Amino acid sequence: MVAPVAPTLSYCVVNTNGREFLLACLSAIQRTHPAGVEHEILVLDNASHDGSAEAVRALGGDIRLIALDRRVGKAANDSTLLREAQGGYCLLLNEDSELRPGAAEALIAALDANPGAAAAGAQLLDSAGSPVACAWRFPGVGTALAGALFLHRLLTVQSKGSDTRAVDWAQSSALMVRREAAAQVDYLDPAFFVYYDECDFCKRLADAGWRTLFVPAAEAVHHDQLSTDLAAGLPRIVEFHRNRDLYMRKHHGRAAAFAVRVLTAWSYAIRALAATVLPKQPAPIYRAHARQALWPNRGESLRDRAYMRESSSIRSAS
Numbered sequence: 001m002v003a004p005v006a007p008t009l010s011y012c013v014v015n016t017n018g019r020e021f022l023l024a025c026l027s028a029i030q031r032t033h034p035a036g037v038e039h040e041i042l043v044l045d046n047a048s049h050d051g052s053a054e055a056v057r058a059l060g061g062d063i064r065l066i067a068l069d070r071r072v073g074k075a076a077n078d079s080t081l082l083r084e085a086q087g088g089y090c091l092l093l094n095e096d097s098e099l100r101p102g103a104a105e106a107l108i109a110a111l112d113a114n115p116g117a118a119a120a121g122a123q124l125l126d127s128a129g130s131p132v133a134c135a136w137r138f139p140g141v142g143t144a145l146a147g148a149l150f151l152h153r154l155l156t157v158q159s160k161g162s163d164t165r166a167v168d169w170a171q172s173s174a175l176m177v178r179r180e181a182a183a184q185v186d187y188l189d190p191a192f193f194v195y196y197d198e199c200d201f202c203k204r205l206a207d208a209g210w211r212t213l214f215v216p217a218a219e220a221v222h223h224d225q226l227s228t229d230l231a232a233g234l235p236r237i238v239e240f241h242r243n244r245d246l247y248m249r250k251h252h253g254r255a256a257a258f259a260v261r262v263l264t265a266w267s268y269a270i271r272a273l274a275a276t277v278l279p280k281q282p283a284p285i286y287r288a289h290a291r292q293a294l295w296p297n298r299g300e301s302l303r304d305r306a307y308m309r310e311s312s313s314i315r316s317a318s
């Protein structure tokens with residue numbers, strides 16, 4: 001009996017209530033997968049209630065579905081997929097990411113050509129097809145100072161140019177990972193519910209001697225889902241700043257974390273002030289960011305909201 005051939009590439013998709021986006025993501029994988037590359041597709045459904053899991057089952061084929069009955073964070077979900085995957089390379093995807101032709105092939109080629117690289121990020125595009133920032137320098141007092149001086153795009157954003165280049169960290173909406181390197185650093189830290197999970201992951205990879213690449217030849221559309229309504233978006237703002245503070249305390253200590261909170265709050269406060277006189281600027285959003293940056297532990301985060309829903313469901317069932 002011939003043993004099955006291990007796949008070269010594992011597509012690892014996390015979905016949370018994004019049924020239509022998920023189906024588009026899976027369709028894009030099928031359309032763009034490079035010929036001759038053995039692969040598998042894994043989908044982790046994060047306790048969705050919109051029929052996402054049923055839709056994946058209805059597709060049939062060889063998709064491996066992991067359907068959770070309780071919601072957990074993005075880092076934990078990506079780690080589950082990385083542990084379950086069999087490919088040497090694992091392409092982490094959000095459900096709202098759509099690969100463009102040649103993307104997987106370009107990411108594989110970049111990692112093949114750079115054996116010291118553990119991860120390679122695609123150039124992300126917004127829903128209109130315009131490039132967006134997707135790789136940056138690691139957070140620290142220096143990058144926070146650059147933000148306070150409004151030099152963030154110049155000094156911190158690293159997703160620039162047309163050539164593959166080493167970067168500090170890249171967004172995980174379309175991030176190919178060398179599975180052996182992920183295992184070496186024990187995958188992603190579940191303490192990060194969402195936001196800064198891939199930043200922490202790339203930092204630990206760097207500390208272990210691995211590099212992260214930005215590959216502009218690989219493109220993926222990352223659809224815009226964030227609400228501009230403050231009531232709906234506030235838990236995301238809370239989660240964002242809470243996890244940045246967690247990253248800073250973990251890697252740089254409390255003093256540096258405090259300095260970053262102050263500098264970040266200052267930059268958002270200036271934006272909020274300017275937004276009161278500039279047209280079409282979201283002053284309430286900037287004010288919320290300023291407050292949350294300074295006091296990251298206040299308010300209800302995405303993690304809090306998910307756990308509250310779970311507790312309510314348990315009480316209702318009992």
